[in-house]
Amino acid sequence: MPAIPTDHLALQRFYLLERTQAERVTLTQPMGQGQTQEFTWAQVGDQVRRMAAHLQALGQDQGWEPGAKVAILSKNCAWWLFSDLAIWMAGYVSVPLYPTLAPDTIRQILEHSEARACFIGKLDGWEGMKPGVPATMPCISYPLSPDDAKKSYEGWDAICARTAPLQGEPVRAAEDLATLIYTSGTTGAPKGVMHSFGNFAWAMSTALKRIPMGPEDRLLSYLPLAHVVERVLIEHGWLRTGFAVYFAESLDTFTLDLQRARPTIFFSVPRLWVKFQQGIQAKMPQKKLDLLLSLPLIGGLVRRKILKALGLDQARVCAGGAAPMPVPLLEWYRKLGLAICEGYGMTENLAISHITVPGQNQIGTVGPAFEGVEARLDPDSGELLVRTPATMSGYYKEAELTRQAFTEDGWLRTGDKGQFDGRGCLRITGRVKDLFKTSKGKYVAPAPIEDRLGAHPAVEACVVTGANMGQPVGVVMLSQNAIEHSANETDRAALVQSLSEHLASVNSQLDPHEQLDCLVAVKTPWTVDNGFITPTFKVKRNRVDEVYGPQLESWVNKRKKVVFGD
Known part of the structure; x- marks a missing residue:
């Protein structure tokens, strides 16, 4: 690794902001019932130092080893960031857990990481998760924790009230392990990815060369901080630049949270971009929107009104990732001026690989590599x-899996297939392992077909499957709006007609062996809770195959282009 300036490391950045921006408000936390709590850098520093002192005392009392692991199980909130900083300041390593995990997975990660303690924070379903936390594990609750957690564990505020702040500026070296990020994964057990403080510092320095950010920017934190993109963008972007962070309260208040924050930089996963689009289309039919946007003066007013309603009227940079962004979706937003x-x-690799360049039309690709990133294709x-x-330095306690993740000459295997265009921009063409064979012996790459299927406004998510069948099949999860508008026979017939035409259009662009036999439309939402998607909204193909696979042949045998699966 190239030499990392010490003032780029996370704790050193924090101390600088604590000293130089003490009275500046940096975090805005919803507290329920329309109330918010603001934190200045000085207030952040005071709470972090008190909790760091508590963790050190706890570690000394219980004989924790240097670099012991401390877990964080919580939705995004100010105390999540406080906890991470306190863990680092106390000399330990943080282990974030997704706030939607099943109890067995929680226990698996806590045991595998050898976590010595856990912060139990803002959670929706704590009663179901609680069995995953060992009864003997020391835990700390947040002001926003569920009532049962507050009763079971000592609270953050009580600990801070009785603990003197840790003094001085304890630092961690670039090579020190900062965290274990357990991959959510679409298959298999989560693996603990090991990242150092130097990794994060280099990643932020490189990211800022492509997407400049500064102290005047505002960001909304709502995707799980346990996920690598939110961790790098929000936490380490905040520490590097000192920008303001607003937290979302809940799904129900998300639109209000977005309007309150008015972010200047906004990142979202494709499924949420689709939901925004479908919300607009539910209020204004596409034909009417196209007409209004084509009118010189009115078009500008409509664009501004829509972006203001989304809370994105002040966004200077918007981004998407974590899963492929369909080209039609990107083009639709471009017409809105976004x-x-x-x-x-x-x-x-801390999500620092490729991104399209702001201001350049590189739709259909994920842009050129970040500066300092090398990329090539396996011949x-x-x-x-x-x-x-x-x-990463590797997977925690998994030497063989670490070896398999790299080529013999040290290149990281991504598992993705790609192509480079003449501009050096990368286009992801599918997953190496997602390829499947039909009964005709032909390979099908599902990802490009799914991009086309997802362009229909009634489709919220989809999977192309059908290994060992004559032709592939598309399983599409209908949007809530489509479900509500297909309750009667007439509307359902219109939806079937529209989906059939869409299927014909998609098939006309495919090779014969790729063409879909039919679409299976399902109404059951694919959620984290029922195991169909990861916490970052990636569809789990194995779950789709497990649930719908046994019925595919019977659906195909109906000889209809659109079949309702449930």
Whole structure:
């Protein structure tokens, strides 16, 4: 790794902001019932130092080893960031857990990471998660924790009230382990990705060269901080630049949270961009929107009104990632005056790999590599291989899996297939392992077909499947709006007609062996709770195959282009 300036490391940045921006408001936290609480850098510093002193005392009392692991199980909130900083300041390593995990997965991660304590924070379903936390594990609750957690564990405020702040500026070296990021994964058990303080510092320095950010920017934190993109963008962007962070309260208040924050930089996963689009289309039919946008003066007014309603009227940079962004979706937003940058990366390289350049039309690609990132294609498989100073040191306690993740000459295997265009921009063409064979012996790459299927306004998510069948099949999850507007026979017939025409259009662009036999439309939402998607809204193909696979042949045998699966 190249030499990392010490003042770029997370704790050193924090101390600088604590000293120089003491009275500046930096975090805005919703507290329920329309109330918010603001924190200045001085207030952040006071709380972090008190909790760091408590963790050190707890570690000394219980004989924790240097670099012991401390877990965080919470939705995003100010105390999440406080906890991470306190863990680092006390000399320990943080282990974030997604706030939607099943109890067995929680227990698995806590045991595998050898976590010595856990912060139990803002959660929706704590009663179901609680069995995953060992009864003997020391835990700390937040002011926003569920009531049961507050009763079971000592609270943050009580600990801070009786604990003197840790003095001085304890630092961690660039090579020190900062965190274990357990991958959510679409298959298999989560793996603990090891990242150092130097990895994060290099990643932020590189990201800022492509997407400049500064203290006057505002960002809304709502995607799980346990996910690599939110961790790098929000937490380490906040520490590097000192920008203001607003937290979302809940899904129900998300639109209000967005309007309150008026972010200048906004990142979202494709599924949420689709939901925004469908919300607009539910209020204004596409034909009417197209007409209004085509009118010189009225078009500008309509664009501004829509962006203001979304809370994105002051966004100077918008981005998407974590899953492929369909080209029609990007083009739709571009017509609204919102050019979305599409990024690409992995937990294993802190998501710093490729991103489209703001102001340049690179739709259909994920742009050129970040400065300092090397990328090439495996000559045999077409798999994208990358090499970067932000690459993980390995998977925690998994030497064989770590070995398998790299080529013999040290390049990280991404598992994605790609192509480069004449501008050096990368286009992801699918997953190496997602390819499947039909009964005709032909390989099908599902990702490009799914991009086309997802362009229909009634489709919220989709999977192309059908290994060992004559032709592939598209399983599409209908949007809530489509479900509500297909309750009667007439509306359902119109939806079937529209989907059938869409299927014909998609098939006309595919090779014969790729053409879909039919679409299976399902109404059951694919959620984290029922195991169909990861916490970052990636569809789990194995779950779709498990639930719908046994019925595919019977649906195909109906000889209809659109079949309702439930």
